[in-house]
Amino acid sequence: MKTVIPSALEKPQGHRPFPPGRRPSLLARHLLRSLVWTGWALILLLGLLGSPESARAGLGTAFSxxxxxxxxxxxxxxxxxxxxxxxxxxxxxxxxxxxxxxxxxxxxxxxxxxxxxxxxxxxxxxxxxxxxxxxxxxxxxxxxxxxxxxxxxxxxxxxxxxxxxxxxxxxxxxxxxxxxxxxxxxxxx
Amino acid sequence: MTKRLLADETERQLFGLFRLYRRVLPGVLGLLLILSGCGGGGGGGGGGSSSGPPAVYANQVVVSLLSGEWNIPTVSVTLCVPGSSTCQTIDNILLDTGSVGLRISHSVLTIPLPAVTDRGSDVYECYKFGSGDTFGSVSSADVTLGSEPAVAVDVQISNHTLSSPSSCSPSTITTAGVNGILGVGYPFAQYDAGTYYTCPSSGCPSTTSSLSCSNSTNGSFPCQVANPVFSFPSDNNGVLLAMDSVSASGAASPVYGVLTFGIGTQSDNSLSGLTTYTVSSSNTCGSSYSYIDASFTGGASGSCGFLDSGSNGLFFGTGAFPLCGSGNSWYCPSPSPGTISLTLTGANGNQRSFSLSILSENTISMSNDIGWNDLAGPYSSNRTFDAGLPFFFGRTVAVGYQTGGQTPFWAF
Structure with missing residues (x-):
């Protein structure tokens, strides 16, 4: 089948594990963890704002x-x-x-x-x-x-x-x- | 379940059988007793043809109602790969005076019609009927109707299983055994003015496309699905549809009609005896919708109307009669039949009034008849009268195209 409408919200990709033998420092790991959590929060927020339900108008939603x-x-x-x-x-x-x-x-x-x-x-x-x-x-x-x-x-x-x-x-x-x-x-x- | 074109067939049939058993069995037994005493009697409904399909001239095709359904007029169409003898005749094509262009279900097409393309991408169309859409690719074909010469036109290959743009809500046109739709009428134009998309292999865009097509039978523009009748060398300025008369109590299968191509071009397509009702932008109904003025029972002032053989009922008003049940989309007058008035007025001032009988769908659903001139249901608003096939039985209805300086019209 030729016609495919791309999904408006792509699935987030899982983060890649660290290569073996190259462990970062504690601080770096802390910063990285914070960044990862912030990233996930942003993705979640964008997902909520951009999800089909919230972007949808009409029945069941508030008019805007x-x-x-x-x-x-x-x-x-x-x-x-x-x-x-x-x-x-x-x-x-x-x-x-x-x-x-x-x-x-x-x-x-x-x-x-x-x-x-x-x-x-x-x-x-x-x-x-x-x-x-x-x-x-x-x-x-x-x-x-x-x-x-x-x-x-x-x-x-x-x-x-x-x-x-x-x-x-x-x-x-x-x-x-x-x-x-x-x-x-x-x-x- | 209502008998429209079409909901769940199995559920409908089971429900119909149940109702038949519950409500008709005593009557049938009584009728058998009466008939046995009278030495027999005529077959059901009456009005239907018992002598086979009518003979037709070269500019005519036979129209037959689809068996097992209510008021579905169909014709046969032959399609060929352009310029070749690779052809296929497809039956059960809905004859529709309420749309433009030929649409064939992908599921019945067996010949390789070439796709219409635009800069390397296939062209797709969403064609929007008031009650739903058809979606699919556009192909070119040589199309033959009756004994008219084959003409090259673009056609839609409808396929509701394709992913379509969000604004399109496609449905399958093969419901109830219909294999396609032949639009030869309203809104009186050659091209269907559908919503077109160029769709690369990655998918159709959400916005419509400005087309510059190749492989189109219509050249580089407008490469749109078209009414084949416009392309006939003659007999190309309109059609006349003459359906058999049917009685108020229904007509059994088969029920026939004749579709005649051309108006005033042959001895068999004169408007003699018919009154024209022109469609013009000089009034609101004409300019807004290409309709004519309509006044009818349950209608608001300033209402409009149109004639549509593809609608299998009369649709008007939002509560002219009680519905036959919750979720049912047909009227059940009580007492049945009920009566309504309808007055249609063309932009040329020609006017005619009708008194139309409306039979309870509860009565209709107990019969096996397929032709009904009194089947009706509500419309989405009380400002429009959709004069579907019940209006066509027993009369000739002409559709005059907007071509060659001719003002578009209906005549009846």
């Missing part, structure tokens, strides 16, 4: 301006809703394959804990679902034309449309606050 950048959106409107819930509406103007300017929108709704529990989109092509839904999205989906309905313990997904207009919504059923009107919450302007 960085997320809009990752998704390629320049405008974000924040609205506080009863609950208290917070809705983030991302928008941008894009040119579709026929050359027409189209406004694309993604709406994400966060619960009182600040974490996003539902989102919707109206875009030319569907947004990066791996980014927005993370590991909830199965690696292989059956081919479906028309409307896709996916019901999993951690993900409800509805998506459909055409090759020029994707519409969809997704939510984590475990995190839905009681008494909300999901359709109303996710309606895009």
């Amino acid at each position: 301006a960085q997320e809009a950048v990752h998704l390629g959106y320049s405008r974000v409107v924040t609205a506080t809703l009863p609950g208290p819930l917070t809705a983030y509406t991302l928008s941008r103007t894009a040119t579709n394959p026929l050359g027409h300017a189209v406004t694309e929108r993604i709406r994400e709704v966060a619960g009182p804990d600040g974490r996003i529990f539902a989102l919707s989109w109206s875009t030319i092509h569907h947004p990066d679902l791996n980014l927005l839904l993370g590991k909830r999205l199965p690696s292989s989906l059956p081919f479906i034309r028309g409307e896709r309905t996916l019901s999993l313990p951690t993900l409800e997904l509805r998506m459909g449309g055409s090759v020029l207009h994707s519409e969809g919504m997704a939510w984590d059923p475990r995190r839905l606050p009681p008494g909300i009107n999901l359709q109303e919450l996710l309606t895009l302007p």
